Amino acid sequence: MPRWGVLGTSFISHTVASAINASPDSQVVAVFGRDVERLVSFADKHDVAHRCESIEALVALPEVDVVYVGLPSHLHASAAMVALRAGKPTLSEKALTTTMADAHALIGEAKKSSVLFLEGLMYLSHPVMARLADVLRSGVLGRVRGVSGYYAANIWSKANPLGMGTIYNLGCYPVSLLHWVVQVAAGPDAFGQRKVVGLGNLADDGSHIRDASLSVRFGCGLLATLQSSDSFGNDSSFAVQGDKAVLRFRTNPWLPPTGKSIMQIRSYKGEVEEIVVESPMDAFGWQVKTVEECIKRGDREAARPSPTWNDSLEIMDLLTEWEAAVFANTRNEQT
Numbered sequence: 001m002p003r004w005g006v007l008g009t010s011f012i013s014h015t016v017a018s019a020i021n022a023s024p025d026s027q028v029v030a031v032f033g034r035d036v037e038r039l040v041s042f043a044d045k046h047d048v049a050h051r052c053e054s055i056e057a058l059v060a061l062p063e064v065d066v067v068y069v070g071l072p073s074h075l076h077a078s079a080a081m082v083a084l085r086a087g088k089p090t091l092s093e094k095a096l097t098t099t100m101a102d103a104h105a106l107i108g109e110a111k112k113s114s115v116l117f118l119e120g121l122m123y124l125s126h127p128v129m130a131r132l133a134d135v136l137r138s139g140v141l142g143r144v145r146g147v148s149g150y151y152a153a154n155i156w157s158k159a160n161p162l163g164m165g166t167i168y169n170l171g172c173y174p175v176s177l178l179h180w181v182v183q184v185a186a187g188p189d190a191f192g193q194r195k196v197v198g199l200g201n202l203a204d205d206g207s208h209i210r211d212a213s214l215s216v217r218f219g220c221g222l223l224a225t226l227q228s229s230d231s232f233g234n235d236s237s238f239a240v241q242g243d244k245a246v247l248r249f250r251t252n253p254w255l256p257p258t259g260k261s262i263m264q265i266r267s268y269k270g271e272v273e274e275i276v277v278e279s280p281m282d283a284f285g286w287q288v289k290t291v292e293e294c295i296k297r298g299d300r301e302a303a304r305p306s307p308t309w310n311d312s313l314e315i316m317d318l319l320t321e322w323e324a325a326v327f328a329n330t331r332n333e334q335t
């Protein structure tokens with residue numbers, strides 16, 4: 001049974017710790033937090049024996065078999081590298097990092113280690129994502145010509161500004177799903193061949209991006225439009241347009257629940273098919289199961305749809321390109 005050490009005591013660490021303890025095969029045994037009151041309250045709530053005041057102390061515990069990084073995104077690389085260097089399999093929250101240099105350093109460390117590293121894009125481990133790929137491969141949509149995606153949530157006042165804003169907090173969801181769709185529909189090399197336009201609005205101090213839109217043309221002719229905002233709303237949409245039919249998510253693709261996830265296919269002749277994927281657990285539960293199975297098999301990378309190391313790097317490559325495009329197009333206007 002994998003015994004987990006959790007880095008962080010905020011909202012997401014609570015969510016992931018609950019999913020870990022809900023699995024009959026996993027248990028949280030250690031937690032790191034820099035605020036002692038929050039550390040004790042987290043440990044008491046999740047029945048955690050070891051309360052650690054440093055990351056180094058947690059990863060050194062022989063009782064910890066696997067580490068979860070629930071720290072702000074700019075700290076993922078440094079914290080995950082400490083865990084990997086200690087030889088501990090590591091699950092680290094999305095976004096992978098907030099810079100390409102950190103992304104390469106982190107994946108470089110994963111390659112040097114002999115253990116699992118997985119980026120926590122939890123929704124990709126839910127069965128609805130494998131089903132989406134089956135639909136794309138079946139040809140029912142025809143040739144895939146377009147993708148549109150939108151994710152907005154009014155979280156700016158709670159989000160850590162050092163996490164670099166909406167592109168890394170929320171934009172990583174539509175970008176990683178676009179990446180999965182393009183990989184399945186157009187092959188492994190298609191995602192890298194692209195031209196990008198990005199626009200947006202900056203936070204008042206200009207340090208990070210609050211609202212962002214992205215247009216991409218891939219070399220194969222596929223067009224994508226994505227939008228992400230953390231300054232308002234609570235909404236999502238995702239659609240894949242083929243030349244025979246369009247697929248639309250009827251439920252949030254990025255927070256697939258216990259119970260029903262629903263996709264609808266509408267052919268241009270007017271036929272409508274609803275695809276319902278029933279699941280006994282939510283995406284966080286599936287993410288825990290994915291880690292458990294990788295550890296049992298001795299796998300260092302999870303299988304698709306969960307992101308491989310190269311997938312995480314490719315997703316980061318577009319996130320950083322999007323960010324650079326928005327800054328380039330926006331800074332002069334807003335300052």
Ligand SMILES: NC(=O)C1=CN([C@@H]2O[C@H](COP(=O)(O)OP(=O)(O)OC[C@H]3O[C@@H](n4cnc5c(N)ncnc54)[C@H](OP(=O)(O)O)[C@@H]3O)[C@@H](O)[C@H]2O)C=CC1
Pocket residue numbers: 007008009010011012033034035038070071072073075093094095120122158159160163168169
């Ligand atoms: N998968 C999902 O659904 C979600 C994922 N996330 C991801 O989770 C991560 C955490 O996000 P969020 O909760 O907003 O982050 P927070 O800024 O709230 O920080 C999370 C934890 O990190 C600790 N922390 C912050 N700064 C430091 C530091 N310098 N050194 C050590 N510990 C530190 C905080 O401690 P303290 O309490 O003392 O400040 C807190 O325990 C992000 O990467 C985000 O993208 C977030 C929400 C949902």
Ligand SMILES: O=C1OC[C@@H](O)[C@H](O)[C@H]1O
Pocket residue numbers: 153155169170254255
């Ligand atoms: O990371 C996240 O994932 C799910 C969203 O609803 C949440 O606001 C965001 O922080």
